[in-house]
Amino acid sequence: MEQLLGFAVPGVPYGCAYAVFAVGLVLTYQTTGVFNFGYGAQAYASAFVFAWLVDDHAWPTWAAFVCAVVVLGPGLGLVFDRFLFRRIPSTNTTAKIVTGLSLLVGIPALLPVVFGNGNLVGAPSIVFNPGTVYFHLGAGVPVNGTYLSAALFTVAMLVVLVLLLRTTHLGLEMRAAAESSRLLELEGVNARRVTATAWAVSGLMAGIAGVLLAPTEVTIQPQDYVTLMVAAIAAAACAALRSMPVAALFGVLIGVVSLTAQGYLPTSSFWYSAVLPAFPFIVLVGALLFVPGLRRLGQATDPLSSVDPPLPLPAARARGREIDRIVRTGFWALLFAFVASMLTWMPPAWETVLNQGMAYSVVFLSVTFLTGTAGQLSLAQATLAGIAAFTAGQLASHLGLDFLAGAVLGALAASLVAGLLAFASLRLRGLGLALMTLAAALLFDVAVFPAQAVSGGTGGLALESRWLPLDLLSSNGHAYFLLAFVVLVVCAGAVTLVQRGTVGRFLAAMRGSELGAAGVGVNLAWQRVLAFALSGALAGVGGTLLAIQQTVIAPGEFNYQLSLAFVVIVVTTGVGTVEGAIQAGIGLVVLEQLLQYAPQRMQGLAFVVFAIGALTYAAHPEGIVELEKRRWTGRAERALKRLRRAPAPAVTGRP
Amino acid sequence: MIHGGNPALELDGVCAAYGPYRALFGVSFSVQEGAALALLGPNGAGKSTVARVVSGLVPASSGRIRVGGSDVTGKPAWAIARTGLSHVPEGRGVFDSLSVEENLVLSLRRRAGRRNLAASLERAYARFPLLAERRHHRVGTLSGGQQRLVSLAKVLVVPPRVLVADELSLGLAPSVVDDVYAAFADVRRSGTALVVVEQQVDRALGLASTAVVLEHGSVAYVGPPSGARGVVAQVLSRRSRPGSADRR
The missing domain is CATH 1.10.3470 (ABC transporter involved in vitamin B12 uptake, BtuC)
Structure with a gap:
């Protein structure tokens, strides 16, 4: 039991990272109808800028946070909406996917061009001190600041977002806009503004997630955020892109299970070298094959799509x-x-x-x-x-x-x-x-x-x-x-x-x-x-x-x-x-x-x-x-x- | 209520297009407060496009549209909806992924006001007890006729200034169509100007005080319903002749 906990607890921050991203994916999908492949890239951008400001330019932490998260996060979301996703006809699923992919490919390649090639060392933690051990679980499993801030933030974010989406009128309008912005306009609601708000909220969440989770990685590299994205996609798929709590649960599970398995499996075995790294993809394939809600995914829902002019020859x-x-x-x-x-x-x-x-x-x-x-x-x-x-x-x-x-x-x-x-x-x-x-x-x-x-x-x-x-x-x-x-x-x-x-x-x-x-x-x-x-x-x-x-x-x-x-x-x-x-x-x-x-x-x-x-x-x-x-x-x-x-x-x- | 007072909706030489494909060529007509207009014509004549142009879903490329005397040409759909124009689109006009109640709240909270929301929901459920039963079901699980009832409930509880109903009776059982037309009569009594796009010519003409017949995106007839029947028959027979479709 002690050993199991000792292997499982270090999986919590990873699991929380997956959960936070999975929840972000579900949120964006539920409020904008876009599966945002670029979500990880957004988080990466915020984390990168935060670390760049604090480490290279010695900004105070709060100022860097305001700049990288409160301004850049929603800003990026708004830019995506204004220049990309708003222009895509509601029925063109391929266009939505490809645009998201281009963000995933483009942003990590663009950042070094703008900010230089420096290899950034992990960002400072801003809630709990990552190194400090706050208490022990059972007899000898230490719980440090990284675990605490990850768990606390995941739960807080989940609660806030579920409340926003399920109980507020804005949440209702966002869900309606995701299905058909035109139908929402017929109700006298400025659907563009609603969708823009949804993108800003999603961007803010990506920014916070990026900055808060950055201390769990030693250096900030785009590769880490892509791996994270895949696990998050698997967790979101398990929830059929519908339920944020389920997505969070699967995210934490993926993190905890892979680290526990990593602890138990002998390092020389085939399971360790080939199957373990592929674990999130296996979960994703399983979800795609067996979660019935995913089969209708990405199909056009907008009953007013015939308003769009047809494609030219x-x-x-x-x-x-x-x-x-x-x-x-x-x-x-x-x-x-x-x-x-x-x-x-x-x-x-x-x-x-x-x-x-x-x-x-x-x-x-x-x-x-x-x-x-x-x-x-x-x-x-x-x-x-x-x-x-x-x-x-x-x-x-x-x-x-x-x-x-x-x-x-x-x-x-x-x-x-x-x-x-x-x-x-x-x-x-x-x-x-x-x-x-x-x-x-x-x-x-x-x-x-x-x-x-x-x-x-x-x-x-x-x-x-x-x-x-x-x-x-x-x-x-x-x-x-x-x-x-x-x-x-x-x-x-x-x-x-x-x-x-x-x-x-x-x-x-x-x-x-x-x-x-x-x-x-x-x-x-x-x-x-x-x-x-x-x-x-x-x-x-x-x-x-x-x-x-x-x-x-x-x-x-x-x-x-x-x-x-x-x-x-x-x-x-x-x-x-x-x-x-x-x-x-x-x-x-x-x-x-x-x-x-x-x-x-x-x-x-x-x-x-x-x-x-x-x-x-x-x-x-x-x-x-x-x-x-x-x-x-x-x-x-x-x-x-x-x-x-x-x-x-x-x-x-x-x- | 006032009958035959000021025009609630006016179209003046409206043209519209989907990309390079032109759909309307100078459509003009007007509807008084509390009056009903039947918009008739064969498939592809531009009936739905007229409805969409009026509600701002498709921009007018030229011409003017006035709601209650104020010019709404070129305004976004949500701004036109706020002037009191309600467009029930063809087919599904409700949100599949939301529950019945969420659909009603989305519409009624703005039009009845936040304070009267509970009271107007009660009125909607009193009028359509079936919806009260299903209030927490997703609309996507309802039948086509039941979905149409949700659309009707929205406009009946708080009658709009102008109601544009696009083929609301399409594919419904005759008894449900009776319900729909009873609802039309109700909103009309409360002063709403009605524009009814219809395939069922007799039904629409029985309700309407004016008829407009469209052919190839232009107005072929405006006038009392009694004269429209002949024009509709003429237009339909002209359409069935080979080679006539591309005359324009």
Whole structure:
């Protein structure tokens, strides 16, 4: 008993941290209808600024608290509302998820750019002194200030928020606004102000949580807040995103159970090294599979959503015949110029960069296909790419199989995993599906990819030149370029063909309306599994291509953060078209290369740029490149018309 | 109450669009206090859009809208609602995730005032005893007809200045439709100007003092209900002829 308590009590502050974040997630979801993936990032921002002010600038604690929590917390929430979430049509679940993800990816990358790269040491505690032991539990389990402030704060926050949401009129209005802000407006309530208040409250809570929980970590790193977020997401999912007390309970349980298990399990066992770190994801998967309330999650609730205007047609389909001819000619000219330049005058450094861009483009095609064509959201595309790469690598190293043949088998393996994932989550939609794929990605990150048998440790698996024909690994000559180019063209062509064929029509029908598609005889379950399997194969091909280009298969190249970034990048540039994926791939590497020339602290900015792209995404869900294309097509068409009209001065009447 | 006094709602050359798709082309009509107007027309004629433009859900791209003589064009929906205009949208007009009582409180607290809240809730429950039984149930668990009763209870307890009811009787059992029309007669007696968007032409014309027939987003007829029947029949027959839909 004594031993159990000794292991369990240190789990309390972690559990409380999870609980506080889980409660924040439920609060935001209940009051704004948004599952705020950026919540952890908000908390991180407040904690970072607090520590920065106190440690680096010697501000008094109270002043730093006011600045970092009371001002910055709600301020961030208001900014998110005003510039992002308010612009998203109420039915566009994908847009809400992607915008939240872009915050999760963007904020931790942005902070060092703004405040410098210093590694911050934990923030000072502001309630109880963290080191002091206040009393002992049982005979010998010390309870120090950290435990006390965590527990006290969690309970206080829970009580205040439950009272706010369940007993006040503002709480009632917030819940109503989350369901349909338009219906609330018809009752004479300024729904925008209500939603803004909800975001401010949620931001304040994130700020307080970040600052109060910071002392439990030694240094303040974005990674900690992401781990925390995952456990919190699992706890919130267990509560079906509905009940804050249940979410808090599961949060504390996850913390206590994992630390207790950590105490009892032998450190050398498989359970300790692989299963324990994956514990929150396992809980998340379990919740997604067995909590019935999650199945309807993220479905549109707004009965007045038909007030929003419909999405415009893609530019390629809306343009007239003459513009079409010009664009097509231009495209072929550009393609020819690209191939010719790569083979002749392109400096090797840039050839490498563009090669990498083509490999990324193939991976991005899988996002285009899955999200753009089938309307499904997967946050595990980098994982699928990794599965294929490691499969090919292990086949080559153990069986001496040619890496290119291994790549085909690897793509099949990735396709199989994706299909199984889709099969397991058949009952989930929108947000539930996104969370399921995220859990799978994290599972692979923590438990599979770092394993000795898979990647040979964190250093990764180095490719050997004897596995590959044609000297593909060396950067001399153009073998790799030709391979990547051919693969990209074949993959893009295959996606286009599938999009235009029967399967593409079925998938488009499913994207438009699952109910309608099922009504005309589309087997939704099969189509979903098929879409995931095809997309997994594409991601796998791209992953092996990327591995050859990198010459080493490192787990870090295929982690969940990249999966998130992939989705954000592709969706913000334009997910509806095959060109969109290629533009995104080339755009990402070119941007990263250009940032090499920028000052040191700007290095991580590439993701930030795309996260900022999400700003435009909220207002233009068809993607920024697609939007610009439509604008320029319109301009070109008007210019053509003017040209045509100019030689005939007889036309004077204005329409 | 005053009948045929000042116009409670006036539309003057109102146009509206959903993004690039234009839906209304210069719609004009007015309703007096205590009068009832039936808004008729085939599917896609713009009836619901008129209701949405009036309540501010869809902005008018040109033209003027006045409620009780004051210009509300371009105001947000909540500000228009506060001038005393109540729009019951087509389909579900209540919050699924809230209980019956929470739905009523949300609406009545502002319109009846915080002090009269308890009394007006009692009146709502007295009028619809079924809602009293279900007061703590989530509205999402109620049937479509029962949900419509919640919408009706909100407007009956504190009659608004203008009530825009969009297909309130759609899909309801005939006996419930009778209830709905009895409720319309009640609010009208208390001085509310009624705009009834309806598919059931006879029902609406029986209630209304004026009829407006829409066709392709324009007004095809304004006048006494007796003349509307012929126009509606004409519009419907014109619509069923092939190739007529894209004449405009």
